[in-house]
Amino acid sequence: MLDAQNAPAAPVIVRREDYRPPDWLVPEIALDFDLGAERTRVRARLKVARNGAHDRPLVLDAEGLTLVEVTVDGEAAEHRLEDERLTITVSTAAAVVETLVEIGPRANTQLMGLYESGGILCTQCEAEGFRRITPFPDRPDVLSRFTVCMAADKAVYPVLLSNGDPVGAGDLDGGRHWAEWRDPFPKPCYLFALVAGDLVANRDSFVTASGRTVDLGIWVREPDLSKTAHAMAALKASMKWDEETYGREYDLAVFNIVAVSDFNFGAMENKGLNIFNSRYILADAETATDADFDAVAGVVAHEYFHNWSGNRITCRDWFQLSLKEGFTVFRDQQFSADMGSRAVKRIEDVRVLRAAQFPEDGGPLAHPVRPESYIEISNFYTATVYNKGAELIRMMHTILGPERFRAGTDLYFSRHDGEAATCEDFVRAMEEGGGIDLSRFRLWYSQAGTPRIRAALASDDNGAATLTLSQQVPATPGQTEKQPMPIPLKVALFGADSGTKLEERLVMLEEERAEIAFSGLLERPVLSINRDFSAPVVVEAGRDLADLAFLSAHDDNAFARYEAMQQLMLDTLLRAVSGGPADHEPVIAAVRETLANPALDHAFIAEAVLLPSESFVGDHLAVVDPDAIRAAREALRVALGSALEGQWRAAYSATAANRFEYSPAAKGARRLRSVALGYLLGAGAEDAAKLAMRQFEDADNMTDRQGALTALVNSGAAERNTALAGFYDRYRRDPLVLDKWFTVQALSTRDDALEAVEALARHPDFTLSNPNRMRALVGAFAANQRAFHDVSGRGYRFLADMILAVDRLNPQTAARLVPPLGRWRRFDEGRAALMRAELERIVAAPGLSKDVFEQASKSLG
Numbered sequence: 001m002l003d004a005q006n007a008p009a010a011p012v013i014v015r016r017e018d019y020r021p022p023d024w025l026v027p028e029i030a031l032d033f034d035l036g037a038e039r040t041r042v043r044a045r046l047k048v049a050r051n052g053a054h055d056r057p058l059v060l061d062a063e064g065l066t067l068v069e070v071t072v073d074g075e076a077a078e079h080r081l082e083d084e085r086l087t088i089t090v091s092t093a094a095a096v097v098e099t100l101v102e103i104g105p106r107a108n109t110q111l112m113g114l115y116e117s118g119g120i121l122c123t124q125c126e127a128e129g130f131r132r133i134t135p136f137p138d139r140p141d142v143l144s145r146f147t148v149c150m151a152a153d154k155a156v157y158p159v160l161l162s163n164g165d166p167v168g169a170g171d172l173d174g175g176r177h178w179a180e181w182r183d184p185f186p187k188p189c190y191l192f193a194l195v196a197g198d199l200v201a202n203r204d205s206f207v208t209a210s211g212r213t214v215d216l217g218i219w220v221r222e223p224d225l226s227k228t229a230h231a232m233a234a235l236k237a238s239m240k241w242d243e244e245t246y247g248r249e250y251d252l253a254v255f256n257i258v259a260v261s262d263f264n265f266g267a268m269e270n271k272g273l274n275i276f277n278s279r280y281i282l283a284d285a286e287t288a289t290d291a292d293f294d295a296v297a298g299v300v301a302h303e304y305f306h307n308w309s310g311n312r313i314t315c316r317d318w319f320q321l322s323l324k325e326g327f328t329v330f331r332d333q334q335f336s337a338d339m340g341s342r343a344v345k346r347i348e349d350v351r352v353l354r355a356a357q358f359p360e361d362g363g364p365l366a367h368p369v370r371p372e373s374y375i376e377i378s379n380f381y382t383a384t385v386y387n388k389g390a391e392l393i394r395m396m397h398t399i400l401g402p403e404r405f406r407a408g409t410d411l412y413f414s415r416h417d418g419e420a421a422t423c424e425d426f427v428r429a430m431e432e433g434g435g436i437d438l439s440r441f442r443l444w445y446s447q448a449g450t451p452r453i454r455a456a457l458a459s460d461d462n463g464a465a466t467l468t469l470s471q472q473v474p475a476t477p478g479q480t481e482k483q484p485m486p487i488p489l490k491v492a493l494f495g496a497d498s499g500t501k502l503e504e505r506l507v508m509l510e511e512e513r514a515e516i517a518f519s520g521l522l523e524r525p526v527l528s529i530n531r532d533f534s535a536p537v538v539v540e541a542g543r544d545l546a547d548l549a550f551l552s553a554h555d556d557n558a559f560a561r562y563e564a565m566q567q568l569m570l571d572t573l574l575r576a577v578s579g580g581p582a583d584h585e586p587v588i589a590a591v592r593e594t595l596a597n598p599a600l601d602h603a604f605i606a607e608a609v610l611l612p613s614e615s616f617v618g619d620h621l622a623v624v625d626p627d628a629i630r631a632a633r634e635a636l637r638v639a640l641g642s643a644l645e646g647q648w649r650a651a652y653s654a655t656a657a658n659r660f661e662y663s664p665a666a667k668g669a670r671r672l673r674s675v676a677l678g679y680l681l682g683a684g685a686e687d688a689a690k691l692a693m694r695q696f697e698d699a700d701n702m703t704d705r706q707g708a709l710t711a712l713v714n715s716g717a718a719e720r721n722t723a724l725a726g727f728y729d730r731y732r733r734d735p736l737v738l739d740k741w742f743t744v745q746a747l748s749t750r751d752d753a754l755e756a757v758e759a760l761a762r763h764p765d766f767t768l769s770n771p772n773r774m775r776a777l778v779g780a781f782a783a784n785q786r787a788f789h790d791v792s793g794r795g796y797r798f799l800a801d802m803i804l805a806v807d808r809l810n811p812q813t814a815a816r817l818v819p820p821l822g823r824w825r826r827f828d829e830g831r832a833a834l835m836r837a838e839l840e841r842i843v844a845a846p847g848l849s850k851d852v853f854e855q856a857s858k859s860l861g
């Protein structure tokens, strides 16, 4: 048996161009599980069929399995288990192959395959976990009909779930019982799932557009049942929305969701049996923030939407991952926009893209939306594949318009239903269904890197103006030469005197350079560009502070208005960081006007008046100086806080609510209240700490309580420790809330954050084995620009130590902590050397997983 300690030294690189259809197909599989946490026996009966004329043996993937028996058509068969592959000689064109293996779910700390979480047995098979359950051609283009029979101790595992529909159940001797499930839809094995545990369900039902009733169940441990209502409402809303928006109806009689505490990612779309990280299911006012509520709805929708975009039509190979993920993220973004504030949702999505994807695209781990090669596919569940992938779909939506886009998706769904498809198949369906030529658009799938656009507007006194656009796509690893991309830019011109819109167009920048002419302009035009963030690019439009302030007050596109304010703040901060005069006045004036504008809602105002993050500022500097950025940002925050103290105070009291309510208006009010409190504390308002402490104590919801805690934790107020201790005592038994306690401290802006984090890593509630807790402390710390980048290099050492420690248990979680160290090129020589040294130490560590090896070695570049 192989484990990480003696894994082969030379990593195998898998390449997209090497794709070959499978040698053998498996139209049917029957699985028999004899379940136990220490030991589970898995008997698999595969109907195999030779695919084409060849005489190659049947090769099944098999990882960490104890093989007991192999038969072909009932006879003992020649076989060999070597290098995680079981090779079986099959002489006929079709046969029944049976294997019996043993696995140990409790010892499975990787959380891939069958594992135990809080006493529940559950599975995670995407991308390549099924091979850790039973020998199988573990690739997404082998589609099988699954029948699953489970037997287990009835007292420990009273509930037995799998994909599809339940077809039988009964009792066995010795306190055991069994259940059988059958999934009528052929599926790749990465969509297989099984759950056994002591669970209760929030049950409901949904009647589909064609009148079929679907039984819905959200399964959790009994004490969590009261926290499932929001997820259930989101599920029903998603089902309805997908019928109305995409004409997609659910196809089974049962849809189950199970929440578990130990999970590597957010959730998994297994056919008819989604398995979730509990943080994306459980929500109530006491324990979940508004952002948590939104995330629950978004992820429930995302996994549900996969039933069509991912399950009915799956991926041919893992290089096509964005086929299902980019499209499904776009779908969940549209859903959330339709359910709440469209503008705020777009602002949030762009913020995520800029915080996670742009740095990825500009660093050593940059890869195209459809990657060309990988060592470990788990490392490619990235912001590029997911979020930039969604932007590609959004651009097609923008170019085609909603009707033609829908014609394209209708064609895609009907043409490829039941198939394992490619990104190319999707684009072709869009072309044919939408009646458009997307030849050049395909570059978005193959070229990595964030295009940079320069825009300059020149106008004359005769009402004419010329917009000059140019683009440049930066070199990325393995791609030095780039072609110009087709870039859809929503553009508008506003009259500098009247503030009204003079012109609005969708401009397609197809070549490296273009000139767009405007005429008949009666006033000096001010340029609004990349409205709604119509393309995932960086735009340098060279507008001065006055024009940005003007747009922040007059642009009729909410996103563009937000963007103008961000650019104004960013330019001000960049000037200060590079030692220039820190003139805060234009920002203060623009924020003052925004706060006073009665036409704007609270949610939008809260977003618009927030300062760009420290890392976003750093992304715009040739060499990042975390201390200078912190100082400049702090100075602007204090200036805004004190100059507008009266308005912050007014915003703070005007948005107080009597009772918790989860509505867009109430959410917006809470958000603005937190932002206002942050500014009041920043300004050193005398009573600010008292206000925060009162909010902390009186809050009837987690948004207000956590908002107050965050403000206090970042301050030097005497109330700080009381609040931290109070929060811990109140929530120590709720792991998801305790995660927040760790995160708030890991993100602290105080000078002692690094020591605090080192101490928290020794706290009895910290554990390496739970991915949520790891991310809550270590992941959050690596995002703390100042503490992580402490000149001593202690922050880097801490992160590297954590990566190496967790790698022995869970390589996926470890690998996802590597990218912050890979940003060394962006820092001064001293820091860069320290970061590199930690990456070198990681790469040299004995027994390293291929997950971490790939990320760390590529990061050294």
Ligand code: 0A1
Residues within 6 Å of the ligand: 112, 124, 126, 127, 264, 265, 266, 267, 268, 269, 302, 303, 325, 378, 381, 812
């Ligand atoms: N398909 C899931 C993502 C996912 C990937 C891998 C996992 O386990 C290692 C789990 C989930 C989604 O997009 O939600």
Ligand code: ZN
Residues within 6 Å of the ligand: 302, 306, 324, 325, 328
């Ligand atoms: Zn997904």
